[in-house]
Amino acid sequence: GLLSTLPPMITGHAFDQAIPQAERSMLVQFSLGLLLVAFTQAAFKITQSIAMIRVQGKMDYSAQAAVWDRLLDLPSTFFRQFSAGDLADRAGGIDQIRAIVAGAGVAALLGSFSSIFNVFQMIGYSLKLAAVAIGLTLLYVSATMTANYVQLRSQREEQKWRGRIMGLVLQLISGVAKLRVSGAENHAFRVWATSFADQRRLSFTIGRIRNVMAVFNATFPVLSSMLIFLTVVSLKAAAAEKGERFDMTTGDLLAFTAAYGIFLAAMQALGDASLSMLRIVPIWERLRPIVETLPEVDATKAYPGRLTGAIEVSHVSFRYSEDGPWILRDISLKIRPGEFVALVGGSGSGKSTLMRLLLGFERPETGSIYYDGQDLDTLDLRMVRQQLGVVLQESRLLPADIYRNIVGSSSRTVQEAWEAAEKAGLADDIRAMPMQMHTVISEGGGAFSGGQKQRLMIARAIVHKPKIIFLDEATSALDNKTQAIVTESMDKLQATRVVIAHRLSTIVNADRICYLEQGQLVEQGTFQELMDRDGLFAALAKRQLA
DSSP states (O other), X not given: OGGGGHHHHHHHHIIIIITTTTOHHHHHHHHHHHHHHHHXXXXXXXXXXXXXXXXXXXXXXXXXXXXXXXXXXXXXXXXXXXXXXXXXXXXXXXXXXXXXXXXXXXXXXXXXXXXXXXXXXXXXXXXXXXXXXXXXXXXXXXXXHXXXXXXXXXXXXXXXXXXXXXXXXHHHHHTHHHHHHHTOHHHHHHHHHHHHHHHHHHHHHHHHHHHHHHHHHHHHHHHHHHHHHHHHHHHHHHHHHTTOOOOOOHHHHHHHHHHHHHHHHHHHHHHXXXXXXXXXXXXXXXXXXXXXXXXXXXXXXXXXXXXXXXXXXXXXXXXXXXXXXXXXXXXXXEEOTTOEEEEEESTTSSHHHHHHHHTTSSOOSEEEEEETTEEGXXXXXXXXXXXXXXXXXXXXXXXXXXXXXXXXXXXXXXXXXXXXXXXXXXXXXXXXXXXXXXXBOOXXXXXXXXXXXXXXXXXXXXXXXXXXXXXXXXXXXXXXXXXXXXXXXXXXXXXXXXXXXXXXXXXXXXXXXXEEETTEEEEXXXXXXXXXXXXXXXXXXXXXXX
């Protein structure tokens, strides 16, 4: 801070003493003094930059890790509210906040704090001129804050559009095959182009405001210096009229101007930093849902122990929103350990929703779900799911090798992966591949057929020999021979199986078939019992058999 007062002071003495008196030795001393100040300030800046790089590195690591850890712990219901691209943009906002706070914000605050000494220096030279200079600076700060506020409104909308576009782009890229099949490429481009044009329109608005402020920042120091000189002239004229002496030398005026220049530069840096700090507002608003939503797992949840496979659904009703239609109505169901239960019904009957409830992805509005007599709401869901084998309709392959796709993050051996592949009827296919178990699967698994993908996900579900297996249309792409291999392997596991299937041939041997209609459990029994009853399930079976 005190270093910033030396250049104006040296300038004043140089023009008042050294130059008029041609004191070369004094000029050399002043030059060396200015050189020393420059080196000292450079050393301080270098030290500050190195320190900030280290601080930013630690902040970036901690902040990013905390946000992504939080995001992965959020309940599944949270992810229904946002697209994948939008969520990635929201989570990435923490890096922008870190960069703003630890970068321009800290540097500007340090600079503005140091410039306070220049204010006292200006007052020491002339109180009246200092008042004018401070007034001009306040005018500059007011104009800057007004422009920043106008920008903030546009930035908030621009951030929202950017998140939407990221989500849209991700959907278009992942669904490009479907777009080509339906010939909807031009429509998809129009949807993207419309959204992009709206975002660019806001960006242009922000850019225009920034250009105006850039011109203002460039001209204001010149205009303010001119006003200070005019003030000096008027003060000197007023003193002459009164017969008084205006006690301010040329060196003092130049020193005052230099001090004011340093102070104004610090305020300009603070104004730029304030704009950056205001950018945090829309970024934080988009990040808030991730931070404020309660995580799915917390320390108060109980360890479920080793599950045996007993499941009970007690008077469960569910809807996705408070004012939405009921998806499930008063469902009650007891499943014994090792039982094979099939959930059947038309589209929209609630089968997949019931499975999501069993997995803890959703919470019932009324009623409870029990595993081995323990209320699922009181259990650590992560520990429960680690003991389940699950294949959902939307399950996807990982961009990794086959071995890692089967064992996931567990420490299962390659031999155990081969055993799971044998049970899923996939081992022969893997042996035919050049790298066998270490064959790398690309994003989306484009080189694998639908049946191979399903068998790979079945192998993933059974590799850790779970006591409970959930399958949602997990064998729809398999032929009858492979289906028989998978079914025989499942039988040998002696695990509880809850299966959703539209192809009735896959559930003929189920211990119990539960038929759902409009969210209600209307029939249950073995295949033959339901066919003899000649009810809704029998009608469905006859339509398929016909």
